[in-house]
Every structure is written in structure tokens, then in C-alpha cells.
Amino acid sequence: MRVLGIDPGLTRCGVGIVDVAPTRAAVLVHVSVITTPPELALEERLLRIAAGMEALLDEHRPDSVAVERVFAQHNVRTVMGTAQVSGIALLAAARRSLPVGLHTPTEVKAAITGYGQADKKQVGTMVAKVLRLDEVPRPADAADALALAICHAWRVPLGSGAAPANGDAAGGLTPAQRAWRAAEQGAARRTAAPRLVR
Structure with missing residues (x-):
């Protein structure tokens, strides 16, 4: 299964x-960052991003697309740019009849690290580990895009276009979540072990 992950951003x-x-x-196929200068007109920036996405879709022909779900932030201007780029990604996927998965940052962090509140450094480190890379992809936007793609692939049954209600086929958990749960259960067993009373 080949997945294109997109961490939307205007700059x-x-x-x-x-x-x-x-x-x-998981194996790395491609990673990059599409950049646009802030001084460029908005429509030109969106056009450049769209062209970059469409070139990747046509060259690598993914089976599905994963996009970070836009969520409210204090900076409305940033949210607007992110939403506009997300719309471009959805349109490009729809034109090619590709299924799209929208994932929140918390979902991605939980899938990759087993912890929904992990920081960017932890996510990047796990992405490098999962893909067997010598170093963490930079900038953080690149690592985040790969994390989205991995998250989506782990949450969707291979060969399927839609995400199931409860994650992957193995009990609704990703590999990272299963490892995290196993560690928690081991800690709980150690804590609950009976103590000898002398």
C-alpha cells in the first residue's frame, strides 16, 4: 500500500x-517540503502548492492520501492558510479517485509513538526508526507528513480504501499503540504482584 501524507501549510x-x-x-519512497514565499499573492502560492502535489501524485501514484485534519488555533490567519492547502489536497485526490484519510495531530502521535501528547522530536525520532533512516527528516513538516502517511497505512486495512471505525484489524490498535499497551500492562502486573509478608 502506498500512501501520500500531507502536512498542509501555506509557507x-x-x-x-x-x-x-x-x-x-514501512519504506520511504519520497519526502520533501513544498515552499512558497509570503510576499507572493495568495492565489499564486496556492497554485504552486497544487502543482507540486499533483506532480507527486502523478509520479508516485499512491493508493490513498492522508491529510492532517485542520483544527482551531489562536492564529486565524494560519488556520485559513492550512485549510486552503487542505482543500487543494482533497481536490487533487478526488480528481484521481483516491481515498482520503483525515487525521488529527493527536491520532498521528498516538499511532507513531503510542502517546497522543508526544512532542515533535519524539514523533520525528519514531518516524526515522520506523522507516529505518539514519537521521530524522527535516524540517519538522517533512517528518510530520511521513508520520501522517504511516499513521494512515497502519489504521487502514491493507487493500482497503476506507478507515475502519476502530483502527487496524488487530484489535483496533496500531503497532506503536500495542507496544505502549503491552508496556503499561507489564507495569501494572509488576505493581499488582503480591508481596511476601514476613
């Missing part, structure tokens, strides 16, 4: 493509 738009095997092993 920096992270794009990452991964191939995921039935074993859930």
Missing part, C-alpha cells in the same frame, strides 16, 4: 510517501 507544506507491506513494515 511550508510537508509531503511524504511511504510503501507499507502486509507486515506493517
Whole structure:
């Protein structure tokens, strides 16, 4: 399964493509950041981003697209730019009849690290580990795009276009979440172990 992950942004738009095997092993195909200068007219910036996305879609032909779900922030201007770029990604995928998954940052962090409140450094480190890279992809937008692609692939049954209600086929958990849960259960067992009374 090949997934294009998009971390939408008007100044920096992270794009990452991964191939995921039935074993859930992931391999890096492509990662980059589409940039546009702030002084350029908005419509020109959107046009450049659209051209970059469409070129990647046509060259690498992913099976699905994963986009970060836009959420409210204090900076309305930033949210607007992110939403506009997200719309471009959705349109480009729809033109090619590709299924799209929208994932919140918390969902992505939980899928990749097993912890929904992980910071960017932790996410980047796990992305590098999962993809067996020598270093963390930079800038952070690139690592975030790869994390989105991996998250989507792990949450969607391979060969399927739509995400199930409860995550992947193995109990609704991603590999990172299963490892996290196993560690928690091990800690709970150690805490609950009976103590000898002398």
C-alpha cells in the first residue's frame, strides 16, 4: 500500500510517501517540503502548492492520501492558510479517485509513538526508526507528513480504501499503540504482584 501524507501549510507544506507491506513494515519512497514565499499573492502560492502535489501524485501514484485534519488555533490567519492547502489536497485526490484519510495531530502521535501528547522530536525520532533512516527528516513538516502517511497505512486495512471505525484489524490498535499497551500492562502486573509478608 502506498500512501501520500500531507502536512498542509501555506509557507511550508510537508509531503511524504511511504510503501507499507502486509507486515506493517514501512519504506520511504519520497519526502520533501513544498515552499512558497509570503510576499507572493495568495492565489499564486496556492497554485504552486497544487502543482507540486499533483506532480507527486502523478509520479508516485499512491493508493490513498492522508491529510492532517485542520483544527482551531489562536492564529486565524494560519488556520485559513492550512485549510486552503487542505482543500487543494482533497481536490487533487478526488480528481484521481483516491481515498482520503483525515487525521488529527493527536491520532498521528498516538499511532507513531503510542502517546497522543508526544512532542515533535519524539514523533520525528519514531518516524526515522520506523522507516529505518539514519537521521530524522527535516524540517519538522517533512517528518510530520511521513508520520501522517504511516499513521494512515497502519489504521487502514491493507487493500482497503476506507478507515475502519476502530483502527487496524488487530484489535483496533496500531503497532506503536500495542507496544505502549503491552508496556503499561507489564507495569501494572509488576505493581499488582503480591508481596511476601514476613
